[in-house]
Structures are given as structure tokens and as C-alpha cells.
Amino acid sequence: MKNAIIYSIGNELVEGLIVDTNSKFLSVHLKSLGYNVIRIETLPDVLDIIVRRISEGLSEADLLITTGGLGPTEDDLTREAISKVLNKSLVLNEEIANELIERALKYYNKAPESVKKQALVLEGAIVLDNPVGTAPGQLIKHNGKTIVILPGPPVEMIPVFESIKGELKTDDELYTRRIKTIGVPEAVLMDEHKDLLYSNPQITIATMASYERGVEVRLTGSVVLKEEIDGIVEQLTNLLGESVYALDDDSIEDVVYKLLKENNLTISFAESCTGGLLSARFVDIPGVSSVYKGGVVAYSNESKANILRVPKDIIEKHGAVSEECVSYMAKNAREIFDSEFSVSISGIAGPTGGTPQKPVGTVCFAFASKKGVKAFTYNLRGDREMIRKRSALIGFDIARRGIREWLRLEGNIKG
Amino acid sequence: MKNAIIYSIGNELVEGLIVDTNSKFLSVHLKSLGYNVIRIETLPDVLDIIVRRISEGLSEADLLITTGGLGPTEDDLTREAISKVLNKSLVLNEEIANELIERALKYYNKAPESVKKQALVLEGAIVLDNPVGTAPGQLIKHNGKTIVILPGPPVEMIPVFESIKGELKTDDELYTRRIKTIGVPEAVLMDEHKDLLYSNPQITIATMASYERGVEVRLTGSVVLKEEIDGIVEQLTNLLGESVYALDDDSIEDVVYKLLKENNLTISFAESCTGGLLSARFVDIPGVSSVYKGGVVAYSNESKANILRVPKDIIEKHGAVSEECVSYMAKNAREIFDSEFSVSISGIAGPTGGTPQKPVGTVCFAFASKKGVKAFTYNLRGDREMIRKRSALIGFDIARRGIREWLRLEGNIKG
Numbered sequence: 021m022k023n024a025i026i027y028s029i030g031n032e033l034v035e036g037l038i039v040d041t042n043s044k045f046l047s048v049h050l051k052s053l054g055y056n057v058i059r060i061e062t063l064p065d066v067l068d069i070i071v072r073r074i075s076e077g078l079s080e081a082d083l084l085i086t087t088g089g090l091g092p093t094e095d096d097l098t099r100e101a102i103s104k105v106l107n108k109s110l111v112l113n114e115e116i117a118n119e120l121i122e123r124a125l126k127y128y129n130k131a132p133e134s135v136k137k138q139a140l141v142l143e144g145a146i147v148l149d150n151p152v153g154t155a156p157g158q159l160i161k162h163n164g165k166t167i168v169i170l171p172g173p174p175v176e177m178i179p180v181f182e183s184i185k186g187e188l189k190t191d192d193e194l195y196t197r198r199i200k201t202i203g204v205p206e207a208v209l210m211d212e213h214k215d216l217l218y219s220n221p222q223i224t225i226a227t228m229a230s231y232e233r234g235v236e237v238r239l240t241g242s243v244v245l246k247e248e249i250d251g252i253v254e255q256l257t258n259l260l261g262e263s264v265y266a267l268d269d270d271s272i273e274d275v276v277y278k279l280l281k282e283n284n285l286t287i288s289f290a291e292s293c294t295g296g297l298l299s300a301r302f303v304d305i306p307g308v309s310s311v312y313k314g315g316v317v318a319y320s321n322e323s324k325a326n327i328l329r330v331p332k333d334i335i336e337k338h339g340a341v342s343e344e345c346v347s348y349m350a351k352n353a354r355e356i357f358d359s360e361f362s363v364s365i366s367g368i369a370g371p372t373g374g375t376p377q378k379p380v381g382t383v384c385f386a387f388a389s390k391k392g393v394k395a396f397t398y399n400l401r402g403d404r405e406m407i408r409k410r411s412a413l414i415g416f417d418i419a420r421r422g423i424r425e426w427l428r429l430e431g432n433i434k435g
Numbered sequence: 436m437k438n439a440i441i442y443s444i445g446n447e448l449v450e451g452l453i454v455d456t457n458s459k460f461l462s463v464h465l466k467s468l469g470y471n472v473i474r475i476e477t478l479p480d481v482l483d484i485i486v487r488r489i490s491e492g493l494s495e496a497d498l499l500i501t502t503g504g505l506g507p508t509e510d511d512l513t514r515e516a517i518s519k520v521l522n523k524s525l526v527l528n529e530e531i532a533n534e535l536i537e538r539a540l541k542y543y544n545k546a547p548e549s550v551k552k553q554a555l556v557l558e559g560a561i562v563l564d565n566p567v568g569t570a571p572g573q574l575i576k577h578n579g580k581t582i583v584i585l586p587g588p589p590v591e592m593i594p595v596f597e598s599i600k601g602e603l604k605t606d607d608e609l610y611t612r613r614i615k616t617i618g619v620p621e622a623v624l625m626d627e628h629k630d631l632l633y634s635n636p637q638i639t640i641a642t643m644a645s646y647e648r649g650v651e652v653r654l655t656g657s658v659v660l661k662e663e664i665d666g667i668v669e670q671l672t673n674l675l676g677e678s679v680y681a682l683d684d685d686s687i688e689d690v691v692y693k694l695l696k697e698n699n700l701t702i703s704f705a706e707s708c709t710g711g712l713l714s715a716r717f718v719d720i721p722g723v724s725s726v727y728k729g730g731v732v733a734y735s736n737e738s739k740a741n742i743l744r745v746p747k748d749i750i751e752k753h754g755a756v757s758e759e760c761v762s763y764m765a766k767n768a769r770e771i772f773d774s775e776f777s778v779s780i781s782g783i784a785g786p787t788g789g790t791p792q793k794p795v796g797t798v799c800f801a802f803a804s805k806k807g808v809k810a811f812t813y814n815l816r817g818d819r820e821m822i823r824k825r826s827a828l829i830g831f832d833i834a835r836r837g838i839r840e841w842l843r844l845e846g847n848i849k850g
Contacts, residue, residue, distance in 0.1 A: 034472040036462030037643060039454060043477065047451030057449040058484060062458065062475035069473060228452060289732070295718025296711030299732045303710025306786055306819060314738035316731055317704070317714045323729035323772055327742070357738055371721055404721060 054192030088172030202234035288357035289315035343395035469607030503587030703772035704730035758810035
């Protein structure tokens with residue numbers, strides 16, 4: 021297997037002003053292309069440090085990828101460092117220089133001399149077009165090693181990397197599938213299906229449990245095992261049934277959106293403890309306005325009574341965190357917003373507000389359709405943030421299950 | 436100045452399954468303690484790689500900090516690696532072992548033998564109590580160098596690091612202040628106040644502009660310059676006036692929350708394009724229920740009409756994205772939620788929905804109090820996510836300015 025090292029370059033990284041998300045992105049892709057990432061190094065904008073680290077890396081890895089340090093200022097030293105390491109000169113690419121000057125003139129009345137720095141290309145390097153920003157990437161081969169130089173901003177780095185991904189493929193290319201589940205604890209899921217999951221030792225199984233996405237099972241193996249991996253995914257999906265909410269890239273809100281969109285249906289939300297989280301996550305999907313009528317954040321008892329018309333005696337008798345209260349919230353939100361469905365949430369996210377009967381983490385949910393309302397109570401663990409995030413996940417899951425059941429009853433099998 | 440290297444250890448990091456946020460946290464603190472972070476290395480769970488990298492680091496840095504690799508499984512190799520590098524044996528700490536066994540017995544009927552691994556301490560190391568998780572941290576001095584071993588999960592790493600921060604201080608300890616602003620472009624702000632900001636070359640000035648937090652000016656210098664830095668912060672704060680929304684750690688929603696809380700006032704929101712973002716950010720603050728009555732996400736025109744009672748002819752004549760529409764939204768949300776104030780937002784976040792008159796990025800805001808309603812229109816740049824995040828920031832800023840003006844008019848100077 022080929023080895024790779026990733027270098028993230030910039031003072032803003034070693035000073036902790038920003039989080040390095042480029043390396044996470046590159047690691048995932050390098051693994052699937054068949055590389056073994058032996059380390060990631062984050063370096064300051066100091067020429068001799070960059071030169072020393074890349075020289076050392078060149079003796080250990082087959083592929084070196086750098087991100088950052090390609091800007092027009094004095095601080096940007098990646099090109100210079102690699103020029104020193106490989107002992108190759110930097111040549112001004114007139115075409116790129118003219119393009120950069122032309123672009124700069126659109127914004128100022130003169131182009132600063134420094135823009136030309138971004139048009140310097142290593143002798144023998146392939147220029148990688150940067151469709152979003154100014155500095156192009158570069159790819160250079162040297163004594164059987166490959167060095168890829170990428171811009172730092174993720175919006176620029178990602179398209180440049182995608183454009184050369186094909187060239188970086190190895191014979192160890194991997195194939196990965198993901199099964200996303202909710203409702204079955206990680207340990208139980210793995211234990212019940214261990215014979216199927218571990219049937220081929222050449223297929224690696226990894227699980228990830230998160231408050232925002234539930235339990236994800238990841239199967240990875242050589243591309244030659246594609247059919248076998250797909251087969252296991254299909255079998256496991258059938259065995260787990262409704263617990264599988266999506267495969268591969270879809271999120272749970274994507275699934276809810278698609279179920280609604282494909283069947284011309286609409287939804288609304290009535291949130292208390294999640295405070296708009298369900299709504300904010302849903303509205304992240306472009307085009308959601310065709311299925312989403314809106315929501316109410318009923319954070320006070322008065323707003324539950326006044327806007328969502330929950331009868332005051334219901335709140336007095338059962339409390340705002342009760343199946344009775346969320347049932348009214350969902351039923352009335354559905355009417356107020358004139359949507360086909362509605363999901364409501366009310367719970368105690370903490371740190372205060374818990375009682376012996378209803379401790380912190382008690383969260384009630386309801387799903388309303390024209391066929392009626394169903395309510396559920398969960399006891400969630402964790403701090404305020406975890407409880408709220410997990411509640412949003414469960415809220416979407418209740419929508420997904422409710423809509424699918426409704427579609428089955430309606431004889432519509434699209435869901 | 437002393438040099439430091441940070442090591443983040445774990446396959447989940449080099450495989451890109453999680454983002455390394457520990458290093459960002461540690462970088463910021465090491466800088467302020469007076470260290471020069473010469474690099475950050477992310478390493479896989481491979482013993483000889485860890486041994487080699489830490490041995491090399493020991494010859495270059497005064498302080499080495501590791502995070503991760505302290506769990507009970509075979510994969511967790513940080514302790515073993517450092518034991519090899521320093522040639523110091525690992526000794527079972529009976530007290531910690533007993534504690535771990537006792538804790539494990541609370542959850543299972545027997546304690547796995549592997550928990551004892553977490554009680555192994557390097558000969559001569561100081562044990563750093565881990566109040567949240569199981570594996571304690573360790574601090575060891577060796578030939579004038581300091582090695583700090585921290586657990587990987589951020590919730591465990593942070594308190595363990597905080598507990599020894601004092602011991603890591605150097606003579607180059609730094610003092611940092613932050614001025615957070617909104618409404619003045621970064622370039623203009625820096626240009627107009629350059630004489631004040633750059634009056635002492637020993638004080639470093641950095642700016643950060645973000646869609647979620649506006650423009651932040653950061654002043655850093657030796658602790659001996661504390662008074663001078665505080666003086667510049669005070670002068671700049673006075674010169675910038677209302678544009679400064681907070682100093683140091685406070686976020687804009689914290690400022691809005693404090694203004695309301697200190698004066699016993701309440702607020703509600705009526706959101707369209709931000710889809711609950713304003714509400715979700717506000718509800719992140721524990722205790723916010725005392726000032727936040729709730730909100731409506733009026734994502735469709737019907738919901739603007741039905742729930743927020745925006746007259747249909749207003750929407751027909753001026754559109755849902757208009758100062759007329761947001762004025763009704765804020766005024767009526769204030770009444771419906773019975774809050775002292777209300778903020779409304781309606782805009783075109785894209786990617787579709789723009790027109791020549793109202794292009795993508797047109798966002799209208801209104802602030803309502805018993806004294807009336809004020810509306811504003813902004814033309815924001817960026818993609819859907821940027822426009823929504825920036826709109827939430829402006830929404831909070833409109834609340835902040837509105838509440839402060841209201842307090843001034845009421846003769847209440849607490850704000």
C-alpha cells in the first residue's frame with residue numbers, strides 16, 4: 021500500500037484561529053483511493069520549517085499533499101519551500117499572470133505587483149485550474165513520488181482536488197458503503213449481526229455513533245469486493261428494516277424532504293426544547309420551501325397556550341412536557357400551518373428544570389396527520405446540547421416513520 | 436521563546452472520521468502561555484510511528500503535548516510509546532485501578548481486565564486527575580523537557596489541560612484582548628484606526644471576519660503590556676461606539692440575552708429565510724427561557740398571513756421580502772407572544788428566488804417595541820448558507836441596537 025502525508029500550512033492553523041477541515045476531507049479521500057496516511061502535519065508560515073518537514077516526508081511517503089500558503093503575500097511560502105526541496109526553479113506562467121491581473125482590475129483601478137506571485141509554477145509541474153479562487157494548484161512528479169500543491173480555503177481546495185482524484189488512484193482503491201440507523205443501540209446492532217458483518221475478514225467494519233446522526237455502520241474493502249459489499253448492505257438493510265433511515269450520503273432530513281417532495285406532501289413543526297433546531301436543520305436543504313410550511317418555537321407555556329392553543333388545564337394537569345401537551349401542539353400546528361403532517365417536541369434539556377418524575381432528558385414527541393396523533397416519550401442522556409441535538413434527530417425520525425406509515429396506509433408505495 | 440509540538444493520536448483522525456478540534460484549543464492556549472507551536476502532528480495508532488515522531492520532537496521542542504490513545508483497548512498506544520521513547524517503565528497505580536474497577540462495576544457485573552491498562556503510569560510522572568472520563572492525564576519532566584499526556588475526547592481533555600495550565604506558563608506569557616464589531620467593513624476599520632492600533636510594534640494586531648460573528652480585532656502582546664493593551668481597547672471601543680457589540684468572550688446572542696435579563700425584558704422572533712437559526716442560536720444559552728417567549732418560522736406566505744396576520748394585500752403589493760411585510764411580522768409576533776420586543780427577518784437566501792429588483796441576498800429585518808416598528812433592508816453577498824448565517828448575526832445586532840435605544844429612551848442606563 022502506498023503511503024501519504026498531508027501538510028496543512030498557515031500561522032492561522034498553528035495559532036488555533038481556525039480549525040483544519042481540509043485534512044479530514046483529504047484523509048477520507050486518500051483512504052478510499054488506496055493510500056495509508058502515515059501522518060498529517062500542520063506547519064507555520066516559516067520557510068525553513070516547511071522545507072525541513074517536506075524534505076523528511078519525501079523520504080517516507082509516495083504522495084505528499086500540501087494545502088495553504090499559496091496567497092500573494094510575504095507569508096505565503098509553500099511554492100518557495102517546494103522549489104527548494106526539489107531544487108526546481110519557479111517560472112512565471114504568463115497566461116495565469118494575465119488572468120490574475122485582469123481579475124484584479126475588476127476590483128481595483130490597479131493590479132498589485134504581488135498577484136504575479138500566484139502565477140509562479142514549478143519547473144515541470146502540471147497546473148491545476150482553480151475555478152473559485154486565484155492561486156492555481158500544482159502537481160509534480162519527482163523520483164517516483166507525487167507532490168500535489170493545493171490552495172488553503174476549502175471552497176477552492178475541494179474542486180482542485182476533485183479534478184485530479186482520478187490520477188491519484190492506486191491498485192489498492194477502496195469501496196465504501198454506509199448504513200445509517202436509528203433506534204438500535206450500537207452494541208446490540210453489532211452483536212446481532214456479527215456473523216453477517218464479519219463474514220469476510222477482508223471487509224473492514226467500522227461504526228460511528230453520534231447524537232446528530234444515530235449509529236452508522238461503514239463497510240470498506242477493495243473495489244474488487246464491490247458486489248460482496250453491496251450484498252451485505254442489502255441483507256443488513258432488510259434485516260434492520262425501519263431502523264435504517266438512509267444509505268451512504270443522505271441525512272435524515274434529506275430523507276424526510278424526499279418522502280414529502282416525491283409525494284407532494286407538506287409538514288410543519290412545533291418545537292419547545294429544541295428551540296428551532298429542527299427547523300434550522302430542515303431549512304438547510306435548498307428547495308425545502310415546497311414541502312415546509314413553517315414552525316412555531318413555543319418556548320414559554322403562554323406561547324403553547326396562545327399560539328398553539330394547548331388548553332391551559334392540559335398544561336396545568338400534565339405539564340408542558342407530557343404526551344398530552346405535545347399531542348395538542350402537533351395537532352394544532354398542523355391546522356394552523358395547513359400542512360399534511362406536523363411534528364412537535366417538548367422536553368427538559370437541562371441543566372435545570374428536572375424533577376424526580378421528569379428528570380432532565382425527558383422529551384415528548386408527537387406526529388400528527390389527518391388520521392390522528394401519536395405521541396412518544398424518550399429518556400435521553402447527556403448535557404443540554406446533546407439532549408437538544410438528539411431530540412432533533414428523533415424528531416426527524418418520527419416524521420420519517422409517520423410519513424412512511426401514512427403512505428403505506430394510503431396505498432402509495434413511493435415511500 | 437519556548438517551542439512546543441502537539442501530537443493528536445488516533446486512526447479516526449488520519450482516516451478523516453472526525454475533525455481534530457483539540458489542537459485548535461491547545462494552540463490558542465499554548466500561544467497565550469508564551470510557546471511557539473512549531474508544528475502539530477496527527478498520527479495513526481501505530482506504535483513505531485508514534486515512537487519515532489515523539490523521539491524526533493523531543494530533540495526540537497521544550498514542550499510536547501499528546502492527546503488521544505489512552506483508552507483501554509489494544510489500539511491505545513500513547514503510554515507505551517512514551518515509555519519507550521523515555522525508557523521509563525509503566526507502573527500500575529493501584530489507587531486508580533481500584534477506582535476504574537469500581538466505576539466499571541456500576542455498569543456491568545464484571546470489570547474487564549483491560550480497564551487496568553488505563554491505570555498504568557510512567558515512572559516519575561505526575562498523575563493528572565480526569566474528572567469526566569476514565570483515563571487520567573500524565574505530566575513528566577525529562578532532561579529539561581516537559582511531556583503532557585492528555586485524553587482524546589475534548590470534554591475530558593479540556594478540564595485536564597486547564598488543571599495544569601498554570602504550571603506551563605513561561606516568561607513570554609501573552610495577554611490578549613478581543614474587540615468584536617459589526618457594521619464597519621474590515622478594511623475601513625483597520626485603515627481608520629491604524630495609528631492607534633499600530634502605535635506599539637510589540638503589540639500584534641490580527642483581524643478575523645466571519646459571517647457568524649462579524650469583524651473581530653485581536654490585540655496580543657506580552658503580559659507586561661497589559662495596561663497599554665487595555666488602554667487601546669478602551670480608546671478603540673469609544674471611537675467605534677455602537678459598532679462594538681462585545682469584548683473578549685461574549686457572543687452577540689450573549690449580549691442580547693444579558694441586556695434583556697438585566698432589565699427584566701422579553702423578546703420573540705419571526706423568521707422566514709433564516710428558518711429558525713436565530714431561535715436555535717438563542718436557545719443555546721442556558722437560562723434563556725426567562726427572556727425568550729418563542730418564535731414563528733413563517734416559511735410560506737400562507738403562514739405569514741395566517742399566523743403572523745400579515746395582510747394578504749401587503750404581501751401581494753410589496754412581496755414577502757419587503758420592509759412592509761417584516762414590519763407586520765415583528766409587530767404581530769410581539770403581540771402574539773406578548774413580549775416586550777420582537778425581531779423579524781424575511782429574505783432571499785437563494786440559490787433560486789431572486790429577481791432583478793430583489794436579487795438573491797436581499798434581506799429585510801424589523802424591530803418592534805411598544806414605541807413602534809423600524810425596518811431595514813440589506814443586500815448580502817455569498818451562498819445560501821452564508822446569507823442565512825449573516826442574516827442571523829444582523830438579526831441579533833438589530834435586537835441589540837433596538838433594546839439599547841429603548842433603554843436610553845426609558846432613562847434606564849443599564850444597557
